[in-house]
Every structure is written in C-alpha cells, then in structure tokens.
Amino acid sequence: MKERIRNFCIIAHIDHGKSTLADRLLQATNTVSDREFRNQMLDSMDIEQERGITIKSTAVTMKYSASDGIDYTLNLIDTPGHVDFSYEVSRALASCEAALLVIDAAQGVQAQTLANLYKAMEQNLTIIPVVNKIDLPSASIAEVMEEIDHELGLDPDDAVLVSAKTGQGIPELLEAIVRLVPPPSSDPDKPLRARVFDSFFDPYRGVVVHFRVVEGTLRKGSYIRLMAAGADYRLEEVGHMKISREPCEALEAGEVGYLIAGIKSVGDVRSGDTITDAASPASEPLPGYTEAKPVVFSSIFPVSTEDYEDLAVSIEKLKLNDASLVFEKVNSAGLGFGFRCGFLGLLHLEVVQERLEREFNQSLVLTAPTVLYHVYLNSGEMLMVDNPLHYPDPSQIDHADEPYIKASIIMPDRYIGPVTLLLKDRRAEDYKSMYVGKQRVEVTAELPLAEVVYDFYDRLKSVTQGYGSFDYEPAGYRKGDLVRLDILVNHERVEALSILVNRERAREWAVRACENLAKEIPRHQFKIPVQGAIGGTIIARETIQAFRKDVTAKCYGGDITRKRKLLEKQKEGKRKMKMVGSVSIPQKAFLAVLKRDE
C-alpha cells in the first residue's frame, strides 16, 4: 500500500511558477474537472490570490495511473512563502519525502531557490529540479542546467523540463515523481504518531486538521490525543483531501489526510504537534515541535468606538482560524476599547489587519508595531514591555534590553555593497559573508529585531532587485538605548502613535511621522501643530494650516434640504475619523505614520 504513496511539496523562488505548476498537476491527474478549475487553485484566501503569496499550508491528494500500470496516490503539500511563517514551512516539509524545486528557465537560480533548497535539505528530502517556463523565448535551458549542477550541487540528469503554462513536460514530471520520490518508509504497526502541519476552521464541522501519519494507523471512531496540547478527542471523520474532503475508514503510516474530531478552535491544535492514539499512546512525540511565539505587538482599535463589540466578535472568529494570533482586551484613553495583539511578524500583522477589514468589514486603527523589551528598573525588578504606554518613567529605569536576531541573507554577490549598507543602517553587528555558489553570497549578521520589524524585508527586496532572500532566528537580548517618542496633535498626545524607539532613530521617525500626519489630517477651522516629543522635548514639528473659509455663501429657504444633505455627508466623513481632542484624524493618517520610506 504505502509503496504506492508519494508525498512531496513544491518549492520555488517567488513567481517561478509554483502555483501554476500545482494547477497543472491537479488537472493532469483529473483531481479537478475543467469545470471546477480556477487559477491558483490552492491559494484559497483572497489575500493569497491577490498578493500572489501562499500564507497557509494546504494539502491535496491526487490519483495517478502511471505508465507501469499501477495507480499511485500523490500527496502535494503547498507551503507558505514568507519568513514570518517559516516554522509552518518546516512542519510542512517535515511531512514530505521530496520537494520539486521549480526554477524559472529564463531567470535561473535565485535567492529563494537556494534558501528553500537548504530548508528542504535540512529535512533530508529528495530534490527534483523542475525547469519551468521552457515555452518562453528567453528560456536558456543549458545555462540553468549548468547552475543546477554547479550552484545547487544537484544532478541535472534528474531535472525535468516543463511549461506549467502549456502543460508541456507535465506527464514526464508525473512519471519522475513516481520514479524518484521515495515511498514513505514508515511502519503501520507501531503506535500511532502523526504530525500536524496545518489546520483550519470550518464553520459547519469545527476544526479540520491536516496531518501526515508517520507511524501507526489512524482509525475513524477511535480516540486520539494531541500530545503537546494534552487533549483527547473522538475521531469523527478521517479522509483524504481532494478538492473536497473524501472520508475513509483509516489512514496508515505514510499517508497524508485530514481529521475532524469536534475541536473548537485552531488554537487547540498547533502545527508540529503529534497525534497519537489515546488508548495506546506512543511514548515520545515526534521531534521538532515548538510553540510559535509572537514577536511583534500592536493594538487594534475600531475607528468608531461603538464598533468595539463587532470587532470583538470578528477577532474571536479570526482566531478560530489563526492559531498564532494572540490578543487581549485593552482600554485606551483616546481610542476606547480595543485589543493588544501579538503577531509572528509584520506580514502576519498585515494579513490579520486585511482579513479583519475585508472578511469582517471592520474599520481599524493600528498602533505602531513594537517588539518585546526587557526593562530593568533601579529597584532591580525586570519588566517585560511590549506596549509604549506601559513604558515606565525614565527616572525609574536603570537600562532596557532589546531582542536581537541572527539574520541570514542570500544574494548574488553584486548586491553585497547595498546589503551591507542596509544592514549597517539597521544597527547590524558581527557581519560574516561566505560564498555559497559561484556568484552567490550568504551574509549573516546580528541586529535588533525592532530594525527588522518595519520594512526590512521590503527594503532588502528593493536593494537586491528581488534577488535577496532573508531568514532569521532569535539571538537573545542586548542592551539598548531606548526612548518613548510621543506624537502630539494640537498639543494632545495621540496614544496610538507613541512608539518605543532607539534614541538615534527617534528624530528621523518623528520628522517623518509629523510630515505624514500633516499630509493626511484634513484642514480644520484652526491651525493644528503636529509635534514629536521625547518627554517634554519637542524634536519635530509640522503645522496644518486652518481653512480659509468653510461655509457656503448663500442659504435661503430652498437651499436648506440640499445643504443639510451635504453636511450629513461631511459629518459621516468626520464620524469615520478618530477624534483626538478637537482634531479629527482619518484612519489613513494612522497608517501613513507606520510606513517607513516611500
């Protein structure tokens, strides 16, 4: 049975054709009919489709009748494509025996080709190079073959040439998968151990868990235990993920599938957790489980205070489907009730914001993202501070430590100059660089997480013209020189805009924040000063000029209805803004402050 199973994922540099190739495989194996088919089939969320990035892992089971006359089961696991979710990626890769490494025939090997290759190699996966887009006139197959050999150290004879667009080479690729991907080497008679690599929330059935059975057998109706969570559930349904779910009686070692067991929230099932049989549990969980910890914190408020209840309901619902989101209720003097949230990274923050706004129709104000600081008081006490508003009075502080990361950046060597400059600008220390290919360099450095949180990834992509890939791991805490910067609008502090920032960075941040606010806050009936301040010291200032006039000239009998309607519209606009003192601040002003450079 398991000899006929092939578990694999597709990895690639962005835009090299991962999603398109997955689409072709689904069609070539008749997993979807032409009628059901739509492009980028596996990216189901709007945001995934729009941004062209995969955020959640998914799995799909395909049936393939190979030329040897045997029917095979192919399990394709699609993985997220962003460093914020690298833990999920590693859990997904751990559930496969092989990876298709897609390389664009016109572009050749790129940074993420390498970064992803390394990740796959760490998991001892078999790698099948797939040269894609061979239909392009600019395809240079010979060169790519050469790169596969020299830069990736893979056997070019294993490479399959395809066009995911035209379908050319897809039958050969399917044959190669059957031939080269090893069948799972697992034992169905050992105690059950299955690895969770993702889960999502189905409003009708509760949580649907995706997993790979590593050892043993999972049977419908039996009781299972999630080893890290320490909870038991009765298995209501197990089965294979086709495009829809196909229930079956049991899943054996080597198989990939889903289960439904009356689990209420995805928070109860963490990626990487081990499923075992509650009646005869395995003695050890599978290795590799860690709890995803939030690294970036921000508060979310509804634009109109009275929408808090709505937001509370929405965020609870979102949480059902996003285990890594953590939050607690907060109350701010200026902004009313909201939530203090923890995120895996800035993309995760953006995804949560976008989903709340689009799927749940919320209008939000977000505070500047902050990392978790260790603040040591004169008394010797240590406070963990992830919110500028909880930053103690400076006179009580002995010193504050900030979190560091070890960054790894892989890029063609021609970008080493700009990347070094960027790192320097972000207060990086301990640079090291080494060649990892003919013209490819890996730079490692240690730098404050706070410097990465804003737009580091975007800046890196821009200075390396998209060829730089980035990954990081925590590297402990180091002493920092921290201040709280406040933004005053018309002499009132806007709580949502306070940030904790390195002293050297404060002025630059304040100047830009004031400029952006002055651009986005509409004129009022009076002049509005916008200031950046550390304690009582003003370090930046802009002024929003007052309206010259804000009244229509004539208003006689007939005009009243029309005029009132105009005013009602104006009022609606103002109602959608946050009142800080007497100033109406539009939502986009809050967002503009968080943007670094244009």
Added chain:
Amino acid sequence: MTDGSGSPGLYVHVPFCLRKCRYCAFYSVADLDSDAAMRFGGSLLGEMRMRLPSDTVFPTFYAGGGTPVLLEPSFWSEVFAAFPPTSRLAEDAEVTIEANPAAVGLKDLQDLRRSGFNRLSIGVQSFDDALLEFLGRVHNGAQAEEMVRDARKAGFESIGIDLMYGIPGQTREDWLKDLRSAVDLGAEHISCYSLTVEDGTPYGHSVKSGDAPVPDESLVAELYRATDELLSRAGYQHYEVSNYAAGRKWRSRHNTAYWSGAAYLGFGPSAHSYDGRSRRSWNRLGLNEYLEAVESGGLPEADFENLSEGQLMLERIMLGLRTSDGVDLSKAGFEGEADGALRNMFANWVSHGLCTVDGLRISPTSQGMLMADGMASSLAAILDL
C-alpha cells in the same frame, strides 16, 4: 425645542429674468412675453388660493426669483387680493421685493410701493462696469446708483443692496470701493456674497475649460474680513455670514425666519415650504411642469420630507452657526450636558476666536461664521446627528 410653527412667512418665486447672468444657478428663464406672464400669474394665484391658510396673519412676504419686478406692479395687488378673506399680512409686515437695476424705473417703484411693498432688495453686485460685464449682468453701475435714489424717492425706507466679491479681476480696492458706495447710498441692509462656481452655469463651464479662474480662497477670506471691518466701522451689524444690517430693525426678518427654523410657505416653481415642525416640501422645478400641475387643478408639490429629530437639530445647528445669534443646543433639541468631547471642542473654538460659549449657547464671531459648515459638521459628528 423651539416651536417655529407660528404663522408662516410667505415667499413667491418668479422664474423670469431679462437674461441669465453667467454665474447664476437659480431657476429662471429668460423669455418673458405677456402670454407667459399671464399664464404664470394665473397659476401662481391658483396655487395661493389652494394653499394659503385661512385665519392667519402673515409676518413677512418676499417676492424673489428670478426677477420679480418683470411682472406688472399691478399684478401684486391681485396677489394680495387672493388671500382668504380671514387672512392678511400683519400691520407691521415686512414686504420685500427683489429688484434688478435694469428692469425698473421710478414709476414702477412708486407703483410697487403703493401696492404694498415696503422693502426693496436690489441686486447690484458691483458698481464697476467691467466686473458687471464679467458677471453678465444687464445693467451698469450708474443705473444701480440711480435706482437706489429712485427707490428713496418712491418711499422705500428699507433698502438692501446685494454685492459680490471674489470676482476674477476684482482687487481689494475695487471691493472696498463698492462697499463704500453702498454705505454712501445709505443702504439699510447690505448682503455680500462671494462668487461661487456653480456647475452648469456659463461661468462654471469656463472654469472647467480653464478659461476663467476660480475665486482665490485666501483673497476671498481676506475680503471677508475687510468687509466686516469696513461695515462694522460704518455702523452695520454682521448678523449672518453674508448679511449686514444698519441696526436690528433692518435685518431681513423673512430670511431670519429661514435661519431660525420658523415656518414658511413658498409659491411658484422650485419654492420650498416648511411647517415649522417637521415637514418640508418643495414645488416642481420647471416652469412648464409647474404650470401643468396647477392648470390641471392639482398641487405643484414635487416631493416632501419628514425631518427626524436629528435632522432638525442638525439644521438648527447648521443655520444657527451662520448667524451672530448662534445656536442654543438645548433649544435645538439637545438634551445632554456639555461632556468631555463637546467641552473640549468648545474650548478649542473659543481659544481660536471662532465663537463665545455660554452654557450650551454657541455664538460665532465673524471669523466663526466663516467656518460655520465645518463647525456644524464637527458638532454633528460628536453628537452623532
């Protein structure tokens, strides 16, 4: 809440002009022959007979337009005769007619005075011929001055002059000169409107195509302040954004009724009516639609709305803040206290010289009246109207 449901002021809209001015978006047509005048007169009388209430003493009457003096003065005697037998104008009623310097001579003015009008509102706009030409007015400056003198001769005690500023090409000096002329002519009332660009007017088109400039906002604001200064020194009260009176008794009572939420009845195409409580209605806009409705024996009402409490309050605020008397929120229907957000806003306005505040009464300064819309929408947002 104030109840403006006392006797309504009356308004009659005469939709004819000699020629359309380039900036004007009021409803009027420029082809009046005697047939059209007859037909319109008949319908107007018909509408008044249908709608005028009995047993009522009306405080004001206002003939506007358009150019109401294009109708024969004798027509107005018929209008007043069409009142129900138990209704009439008050002894001290303010009876106004708008006049255009090109359209009337001394004789007409005497006839108008005799038929019952005691207040004349003259659309002068400017005494400067070049600016009048730009505006597309049919008269010149000399005619305007002559008309004011004729009006005095005819016995009008209350004379209002409308002027316009912010006209492309008009300097600060030009404007102050126009103001002085109006003061020198002894006008009891001066209205100063800034030129506005209205869609669908010839001036609006020229602005769109780039052939004419938009009035400069900062110059307009500066002229507004200069106007307040000059007219205050000359003894006028700035009692509404665009209106100045030589004393309380010379304020336009009819227009004040609009701004304070009192009842009014409007006749003629596009005229609006309000019952002083919650119902506002308006007549059909086009002359022909209006005539057809009345001639077939029906009311010419096009539509109406019932104002909610919130809408009424918003109107009180929006209109009150245009006047120096301001608005008392408790009288406008607000039942709460001035809490944090409201107090904050008041303090801020006061500190910027936009108004004075006494309890829940907000009285805008001259500068505040210039910000009336912004202040009203901010208040509305806070009170969630």
